[in-house]
Amino acid sequence: MLTVVKNQCRISFLSIKYALMREMLNKTTFITNVIFMVLNNASFIIQWIVLYSLRNDIGGYTFRQVLLLWGMASGTYGVAHFFFKKAFSLSDIINNGKLDSFLVQPKNVLLSVIVSDVETSALGDMLYGFIMLIIYGITPYTLILYCLFIICGGLILTSISVILSSLSFWFSKTDMIAETGNNLMVNFATYPDGIFKGLVKALLFTFIPVGITTFIPVHVITEFNINLFIIVILVTVIFITLAFLIFFRGLKRYSSSNLMVARI
Amino acid sequence: MRKYLFIYKSELMSNLQYVFNVFAGFIGYFILMVIFLNLWKYVYSNPDEIINGYSMNQMIWYVIVTEILWSSLSGRSFCNKISEDVRSGNIAYNINKPYNYILYSLMSHLGSRTICFIMYVIFGMLVGFIFLGSFPTLSILSIIAVLISSIFAFIISTLLITFIGLFSFVIEDSAPFYWVYSKLILVLGTIFPIEYFPKFIRPILTFSPIYVVSYGPAKLFVDFSWNNFIFIFIAQIIYIIIAYMLCFVTYKKGVKKLNVNGG
């Protein structure tokens, strides 16, 4: 059992390494992509400078905490999209029968597919996340917590995309649902949770768990709370389990490239 | 002129079948509006407060209008199309055709976005009404004025993006320039009106494209005055002329260069 896990990890890392090598074939494009993503995220600071010129706190956050929030959001996004890029186009892979070559390999299909490519610009997101952490105040303690949280958050984002994309095994035209779900997770993540009330707030800690991926981590890094910490870990495990269960349930209905739309 | 109208019409008809794709965009638009509604409700401690000359309702309507203009523009794919025309050399074939390339791409883009624009206007007004329960007070005449300045804003955006796309004559990839332009508009032009920025930046913003492509129509919608309209209208006319000239000169020079190199 242990060797199986070890071999699976080895092949996943190898796959990510090769995919990264492919991205680095053109050095200029590679570096430009990373830098532009850092600048892209940085440009939104202007918005917060203006907002904090109106009030000293927005949603109970100080300006420094907003920077940490941005660091958290882009860090989780970066982890998910760099390591598991293909989880975000899984609907297309299922619909167009591109799982075939992974199904004939003696490895976990889901894992093999999602690590088969990397997103260069997501490296910029991760880099930006660390820059924000440094501005917020980096200590060994915040660094360890931060790394742990972006990994958990990245895994949750990936799991959500896998779960929603797996709907494609059952229904056609569900790629829009997956896309919307992914957008929801990204859009809410860069605004302090204090500005949301009622139904929206309830949604953010349940069906759109931005609360777990970004808001709680920011609170825990600011002020440690063991219960909240455990909740994040627990929710991550639940989401990963669900992702695997639903994907493999759907895989039985996989129809390769045979499910084409017939025109009449 | 008739042939450009024809180009516009045929693009309009052929885009009817993609109506469903617009609905997908509505979801993202709606999320953004929910966020801004919450954000401004938090920043404005009471609904009657006025910050930098704007009430809370006006701030929300402002972002509704600027986002309509931005979302229905679909600028990135249009910019890619122009650069692709340049890079593939397709643009050289257009020289011998009896129409002007700049006007052709302007009309075909307007044609392909019209339905989308109308749908966004309806959806945006609906969202605003549901959130706030009322519309800004506007007379029929001023509504027409707002529409005119919106259409002009659309035309200027299209021409400016055409200009950026034509950069491909000089530098192979114009994407970074488009990126800078889109950041400029999104960060400085859609969320806050110019009055929200520090005094020393305001004149720069007033002369920048932001004033004519997003601030102008939105400002008129939330706080209409004929005085403002005339200012914005004149600025837009000047911008259309400048943007068109920029496109035309870049196109002429680029095509010449292309011919010298043998295409």
Added chain:
Amino acid sequence: MAIIKVKNLSKTFKVKLKEKGLKGSLKSIVKPRYKTIHAVKNISFEVDKGEMIAFIGPNGAGKSTTIKMLTGILYPDKGDIKVLDINPKYERKTLAYNIGTVFGQKEQLWTHLTPYDNFKFFGAIYDIPESRVESKIKELSMLFELEEFINTPVRNLSLGQRIRCEIVASLIHEPKILFLDEPTIGLDPVVKGNIRTLIKRMNKEFKTTIFLTSHDVSDIEKLCKRVIIINNGKIVLDDDMTNLKYNYLNKKIVEAKMKEKVNLDDEDGITIIKDKGYNLKIEVDTKKRSVADAIKLLNPDNIIDINISNVPLEEIISSIYKERDVK
């Protein structure tokens, strides 16, 4: 000893129907219409160890669907499959360690890496120790003549070279059965011949059972001893290659463009299919008369252009049907 056993296998797909235009797409969203397609209908067959079997049929006959069920990609609706006594439905991974697959239309290699690095990657996928991968790569690259370009990135290789690398990549883990799905699709005749020779050599060397699908009759003619023909999801013929050759592949089609009109009548071994004076199409039964003889009858000096081809697979299938009806 049978290493592939298929019994009463069936698979159906539900395909969404779409009508043209805006109204059509509107309709398909509101009320989608489906059509059930029976891709594979109740087929049974067995394959013995070391056999080279051809699985042929026209496009859409159910070839790929069957091969995908045998390799664990698709779940069968009905019926039993045992490949090496493993049920692909439940033990996909165990099966994967023991079989190799090459899909002509889908590339499994990383194109920016060299074939050598790719083979090492596949070695890691199949958990093969480093030292054994090295020796296996050496052995296979000799057999498939890859030495020349083993260190050139795959994207710089020709299609034929790529297919050879694909086959080698699928042999790294010494599979007992190799599934080849249209391996020669899109290749020119010379390269096709080359690939065939190599496959034959490999079968001899390693005694690997080979399951080959194709819609090209000549692929099979040259490679396989046994052939299964599938059409409309049903097995039409399961027979020895020699029998098939004797009964169906002995006919050639000769199309000729002539300078002058020829008057040719049906003779023993020659059937006239089309006669438009200057353009002639005849079928030659090579059991009774050689092609050279037939050309002589046409008067070679008068031929402007000539084309000699095999009888298309579709016609062989229909002639098989016709025979059955007579019986």
